[in-house]
Amino acid sequence: xxxxxxxxxxxxxxxxxxxxxxxxxxxxxxxxxxxxxxxxxxxxxxxxxxxxxxxxxxxxxxxxxxxxxxxxxxxxxxxxxxxxxxxxxxxxxxxxxxxxxxxxxxxxxxxxxxxxxxxxxxxxxxxxxxxxxxxxxxxxxxxxxxxxxxxxxxxxxxxxxxxxxxxxxxxxxxxxxxxxxxxxxxxxxxxxxxxxxxxxxxxxxxxxxxxxxxxxxxxxxxxxxxxxxxxxxxxxxxxxxxxxxxxxxxxxxxxxxxxxxxxxxxxxxxxxxxxxxxxxxxxxx
Amino acid sequence: xxxxxxxxxxxxxxxxxxxxxxxxxxxxxxxxxxxxxxxxxxxxxxxxxxxxxxxxxxxxxxxxxxxxxxxxxxxxxxxxxxxxxxxxxxxxxxxxxxxxxxxxxxxxxxxxxxxxxxxxxxxxxxxxxxxxxxxxxxxxxxxxxxxxxxxxxxxxxxxxxxxxxxxxxxxxxxxxxxxxxxxxxxxxxxxxxxxxxxxxxxxxxxxxxxxxxxxxxxxxxxxxxxxxxxxxxxxxxxxxxxxxxxxxxxxxxxxxxxxxxxxxxxxxxxxxxxxxxxxxxxxxxxxxxxxxxxxxxxxxxxxxxxxxxxxxxxx
Numbered sequence: 001x002x003x004x005x006x007x008x009x010x011x012x013x014x015x016x017x018x019x020x021x022x023x024x025x026x027x028x029x030x031x032x033x034x035x036x037x038x039x040x041x042x043x044x045x046x047x048x049x050x051x052x053x054x055x056x057x058x059x060x061x062x063x064x065x066x067x068x069x070x071x072x073x074x075x076x077x078x079x080x081x082x083x084x085x086x087x088x089x090x091x092x093x094x095x096x097x098x099x100x101x102x103x104x105x106x107x108x109x110x111x112x113x114x115x116x117x118x119x120x121x122x123x124x125x126x127x128x129x130x131x132x133x134x135x136x137x138x139x140x141x142x143x144x145x146x147x148x149x150x151x152x153x154x155x156x157x158x159x160x161x162x163x164x165x166x167x168x169x170x171x172x173x174x175x176x177x178x179x180x181x182x183x184x185x186x187x188x189x190x191x192x193x194x195x196x197x198x199x200x201x202x203x204x205x206x207x208x209x210x211x212x213x214x215x216x217x218x219x220x221x222x223x224x225x226x227x228x229x230x231x232x233x234x235x236x237x238x239x240x241x242x243x244x245x246x247x248x249x250x251x252x253x254x255x256x257x258x259x260x261x262x263x264x265x266x267x268x269x270x271x272x273x274x275x276x277x278x279x280x281x282x283x284x285x
Numbered sequence: 286x287x288x289x290x291x292x293x294x295x296x297x298x299x300x301x302x303x304x305x306x307x308x309x310x311x312x313x314x315x316x317x318x319x320x321x322x323x324x325x326x327x328x329x330x331x332x333x334x335x336x337x338x339x340x341x342x343x344x345x346x347x348x349x350x351x352x353x354x355x356x357x358x359x360x361x362x363x364x365x366x367x368x369x370x371x372x373x374x375x376x377x378x379x380x381x382x383x384x385x386x387x388x389x390x391x392x393x394x395x396x397x398x399x400x401x402x403x404x405x406x407x408x409x410x411x412x413x414x415x416x417x418x419x420x421x422x423x424x425x426x427x428x429x430x431x432x433x434x435x436x437x438x439x440x441x442x443x444x445x446x447x448x449x450x451x452x453x454x455x456x457x458x459x460x461x462x463x464x465x466x467x468x469x470x471x472x473x474x475x476x477x478x479x480x481x482x483x484x485x486x487x488x489x490x491x492x493x494x495x496x497x498x499x500x501x502x503x504x505x506x507x508x509x510x511x512x513x514x515x516x517x518x519x520x521x522x523x524x525x526x527x528x529x530x531x532x533x534x535x536x537x538x539x540x541x542x543x544x545x546x547x548x549x550x551x552x553x554x555x556x557x558x559x560x561x562x563x564x565x566x567x568x569x570x571x572x573x574x575x576x577x578x579x580x581x582x583x584x585x586x587x588x589x590x591x592x593x594x595x596x597x598x599x600x
């Protein structure tokens with residue numbers, strides 16, 4: 001819980017409110033991102049992805065990008081790569097945010113001070129969120145820049161919705177990575193597990209559950225994130241479709257916007273609360 | 286202003302079936318330096334970690350100035366500087382930035398922050414490194430910056446966990462001098478250590494712990510008087526060589542003196558019966574003898590003797 005009260009010390013210092021302390025942790029974590037070049041490495045990766053797309057689309061002029069209208073352009077460009085940028089941000093800034101405090105022993109420097117653990121957790125979360133938002137903002141700017149080049153100011157409103165959903169997804173992804181970072185004491189382990197989950201396991205599980213067991217994978221975050229790409233499709237894809245392939249039938253599910261938002265919000269709340277509780281109870285042994 | 290205090294009330298910590306600290310009851314109060322002694326695994330660091338929110342107690346209370354660390358951490362640790370194990374500062378930051386973060390968290394006024402940081406860094410003799418990145422520092426340098434961090438808010442209580450461990454001999458000596466200088470600033474220092482010579486040189490009192498249980502808490506003279514071979518022992522350093530006849534005929538015959546033995550040309554060991562009042566009077570007597578007294582400190586070997594007897598007794 002974040003309190004607003006200040007504490008007067010014997011030496012006359014006034015320990016700031018927990019809200020202020022959250023800001024202090026955010027500021028210095030952000031400074032660490034810049035100094036450790038973590039921010040710039042991800043920025044370089046984002047620019048590299050954007051540059052590759054710019055060059056490929058500019059050179060080959062694929063029909064889906066440049067011949068079928070602005071919505072198709074944004075769907076092909078943004079819908080296919082945004083979630084990857086979001087997940088990378090989550091891994092870069094959230095993967096070891098908490099586990100690093102244990103493994104690198106930086107927690108011994110910060111924790112034994114008049115500051116709640118929750119302030120440290122929330123401060124670090126905000127720093128990761130701001131840094132990731134800047135990265136997402138830069139990716140958005142390059143996407144829009146290309147869109148302006150091919151289609152002028154004709155930016156479909158669905159792109160605005162998709163951007164907003166991507167931002168919500170970022171909030172949930174960071175909540176999730178912070179939870180896993182709280183579970184492990186090893187930075188490498190928390191980063192690896194998070195990366196495997198988001199880049200492979202969730203997608204595989206989602207495909208298996210929907211196609212073979214024919215259950216809607218409403219419990220998987222990446223399924224909820226499909227709204228980022230789906231909202232750029234007209235008409236919006238059907239909720240489910242079953243294909244008979246001989247003796248077996250394969251079902252694919254498309255998350256609806258309310259469903260997708262509910263999954264993202266639920267994941268954020270659940271992971272934020274669990275992560276915070278774990279960090280509050282975790283011991284520096 | 287009330288006396289600074291650190292108090293453990295039935296403090297217990299269990300790791301599964303292993304009890305690291307068992308019903309520890311200890312109250313330390315006032316401006317003094319208390320050494321926290323015990324063998325490896327005795328529960329010293331675990332106890333200090335419970336006082337600093339690094340681990341939670343299984344039961345009981347860790348109170349600082351009467352405030353429970355676990356239920357009201359911000360208030361409890363507001364006037365406490367800590368050094369537990371060897372903390373790491375974010376390697377990409379400089380000492381100025383790392384200390385600035387702690388100063389802001391602790392509410393050091395913005396107008397004083399720069400001055401306080403520079404003073405604290407000067408106190409640990411790291412001025413020339415203040416704007417270099419911590420990642421390049423040796424363990425000893427990091428330890429000093431962490432001591433500076435503990436001093437930053439001018440705390441009334443210092444909790445130090447083996448502050449000189451891992452340092453080279455020069456670093457150990459410097460840290461010892463720093464801790465000694467802190468004593469003169471009206472603080473309560475609670476310091477765990479393996480080094481009995483360090484404790485007997487710096488501390489006024491000792492608390493000994495073994496198997497998570499408090500064995501004794503008293504002044505060093507009282508502990509050595511009760512548990513060592515006999516009497517209290519001080520080591521007296523002189524500016525010039527001691528005359529054997531003065532040692533045998535005068536010093537050894539001073540009231541309450543049990544014996545006086547030459548250690549080397551300029552040092553002798555004085556064994557006496559009684560507490561700190563007698564110790565104080567004997568110092569005056571020796572000074573009056575004009576033998577060139579330049580140091581007068583409890584002998585580590587006596588504390589060691591007491592320590593070994595107490596620890597062996599609990600095995």
